Amino acid sequence: MSQGTEQWILVFCEQRDGVLKKVGFEALGAATRLAAPLKGSVAAVAIGAAVSPLAPDLAAHGASRVLLAEDTRLIHYSSEAYTAVLADIALRLNPFAILMGATAMGRDVAAKLAARLKGALIQDCIGLQMEGDGTLRATRPIYGGKLRAVVQATSSTFQVITLRPNVFEPAARRAAPDVQHESVPVPAIDPRTTATVREVQRVAGSKRELTEASIIVSGGRGLKAPEHFKLVEDLAEALDAAVGASRAAVDAGWKPHGYQVGLTGKTVSPQLYIACGISGAIQHQAGMSSARTIVAVNSNPNAPIFKLATYGIVGDLFEVLPLLTAEVKRHKAAS
Amino acid sequence: MKIVVCIKQVPATETKLVLLADGTDIDRAGLSLIVNPYDEFAVEEALQIKERFGAGEVTVLSLREHPLQKTEDALRTCLATGADKAILLSDPAFEGGDGFSAAVALAAALRRLGYDLLLFGKQAVDDDAAAVGIQVAELLGVPHVAVVNKLDVRPESRTVLAHRQIEGGLEVVEAPLPAVITCQKGLNEPRYPSLPGIMKAKQKPLEVWTRETLGVPADEVGRGGAKTRVIGVTPPPSRQAGRILSGDAATAVTELVRLLHEEVKLI
Numbered sequence: 325m326s327q328g329t330e331q332w333i334l335v336f337c338e339q340r341d342g343v344l345k346k347v348g349f350e351a352l353g354a355a356t357r358l359a360a361p362l363k364g365s366v367a368a369v370a371i372g373a374a375v376s377p378l379a380p381d382l383a384a385h386g387a388s389r390v391l392l393a394e395d396t397r398l399i400h401y402s403s404e405a406y407t408a409v410l411a412d413i414a415l416r417l418n419p420f421a422i423l424m425g426a427t428a429m430g431r432d433v434a435a436k437l438a439a440r441l442k443g444a445l446i447q448d449c450i451g452l453q454m455e456g457d458g459t460l461r462a463t464r465p466i467y468g469g470k471l472r473a474v475v476q477a478t479s480s481t482f483q484v485i486t487l488r489p490n491v492f493e494p495a496a497r498r499a500a501p502d503v504q505h506e507s508v509p510v511p512a513i514d515p516r517t518t519a520t521v522r523e524v525q526r527v528a529g530s531k532r533e534l535t536e537a538s539i540i541v542s543g544g545r546g547l548k549a550p551e552h553f554k555l556v557e558d559l560a561e562a563l564d565a566a567v568g569a570s571r572a573a574v575d576a577g578w579k580p581h582g583y584q585v586g587l588t589g590k591t592v593s594p595q596l597y598i599a600c601g602i603s604g605a606i607q608h609q610a611g612m613s614s615a616r617t618i619v620a621v622n623s624n625p626n627a628p629i630f631k632l633a634t635y636g637i638v639g640d641l642f643e644v645l646p647l648l649t650a651e652v653k654r655h656k657a658a659s
Numbered sequence: 660m661k662i663v664v665c666i667k668q669v670p671a672t673e674t675k676l677v678l679l680a681d682g683t684d685i686d687r688a689g690l691s692l693i694v695n696p697y698d699e700f701a702v703e704e705a706l707q708i709k710e711r712f713g714a715g716e717v718t719v720l721s722l723r724e725h726p727l728q729k730t731e732d733a734l735r736t737c738l739a740t741g742a743d744k745a746i747l748l749s750d751p752a753f754e755g756g757d758g759f760s761a762a763v764a765l766a767a768a769l770r771r772l773g774y775d776l777l778l779f780g781k782q783a784v785d786d787d788a789a790a791v792g793i794q795v796a797e798l799l800g801v802p803h804v805a806v807v808n809k810l811d812v813r814p815e816s817r818t819v820l821a822h823r824q825i826e827g828g829l830e831v832v833e834a835p836l837p838a839v840i841t842c843q844k845g846l847n848e849p850r851y852p853s854l855p856g857i858m859k860a861k862q863k864p865l866e867v868w869t870r871e872t873l874g875v876p877a878d879e880v881g882r883g884g885a886k887t888r889v890i891g892v893t894p895p896p897s898r899q900a901g902r903i904l905s906g907d908a909a910t911a912v913t914e915l916v917r918l919l920h921e922e923v924k925l926i
Contacts, residue, residue, distance in 0.1 A: 401830065403793075403803065428825040432805050435793035438759065444886040445759060447788045461890060466786050470676055471685070473786075474890045481886060519802035519834035522820075526828040533826040539925065563926070581808070581845045582824065587672060587784065588696060588844045596925045606673060613895065617923045619915065620901070633901040635918060637911045647912040655916050655926060 331364030334419035347425030353495035383503035386495035395510035400521035426486035443482030468610030537566035544570035546601020550578035586611035604629025660715035666698040668733035697780025699849040700842040738860035739852030760884030762794035796839035808845035
């Protein structure tokens, strides 16, 4: 079923529990910008148990074609089923590039899909640039963010690209024009030969996901005791921010590993990162140095975090944090 | 139970990296090299599974992708912690590739070795792609569970039950064996090699396999099989020197909130 010579950028837009991830809109934005010089179009794919209601939102964010793989058996993510659906569509549309968010799901399905298509895989991109000759160059952090590599596909093969959340400008919302919605088949998956998600457990207490948050307040060893994390949480609450922790705080058992920002934890790119009592070792920097604005509060004026911070306050956390929380609240109440 | 752990040797995380003059790669001469930290969780898990069931064999497998890698050292370290034998894929034909061409070579070696369970680190801390384990699973036609921080192997039903970390929670995943598991921090506490372990490791078998051993075409591995090419490597743009807000705590805090509101427009 050939689609003629039309150039497609295919975007897999992840949903969980019927809610689209923000990074999907960012990927649609990146795709729209890539499509322009190619005179191409953007096709969005949603996969899940009930994805039809998501179609108008995808169309309103730049997709001129929305493909829905809907099957009641797909309540949970399935690496095999998602790969099969996307590979099927890729073989049909022969897209210039396949984009998705560099999330737990996106990174997983992208790797499998690229291997199935024998194509190029470029994970966790922070920049995409179209060259004059029509090749796509992607920039991605390597060595825990210590360096950046510019990567391109070796031949005109499928290229599967995951985008770091919070980096790409999302597609502007528009009045959705006439967009074709079409159902795509979900192949039967044999649980005897595939991995099956039996259940999803939510971690209590983590109101906002670190990798998706616009603002993160993180605490480290400078807090001195687990109960003092309350100071970080209060500030996060006032800012509507996610809470993070340094490796030192996690290793001390003050917070579970899911909170850890850094080399052996999560990599985040928020608009604002507030490091409280974190010295800023290279392992921590690996996880947060791409934040747009960094604020550091630390009693040690020589802490490496101050070399990275946009704004720094040298002072006692136990004095500064409550003042900051109060000032943020006062400011928000006044505006 | 035949367990194979795929490991990678990477530059030590605290090492200062220097770029080559042509800007295409880091200078690998004289680098301090370690076993990829996530691979240590994979090796430890394999050893614990073997100990739990009192039977089985743990093989470590690694690919030399650059002539200056001392991959034997990484494999000997794993033998010293308790792995039974090691396979090194070493051939100029394997060098200069990408994650996919590495996966092709590893998959060919694994077909030759045989396996019930394949363990990888969730990502190597050099190229940070978090892909090779998943791609090997796809090439071998076996299921995978990635980013696992809890693993329960059930030999009687030949299945595994794994906890996979996702945003804000976890997925409980069941998979039939053979399967690929990629290991995340939290899975276990890796042990250190003991002195007797280091002595014993010298006697343990370490085989070197070449492209010919695997019987894979030259254009499918290394540079020839790569689907991506690195055009250049650069340091990230340096951040502007930080501005320390002076004055007492109350003054600094007021100024910070003003800056965040007026200049960064975040509050």
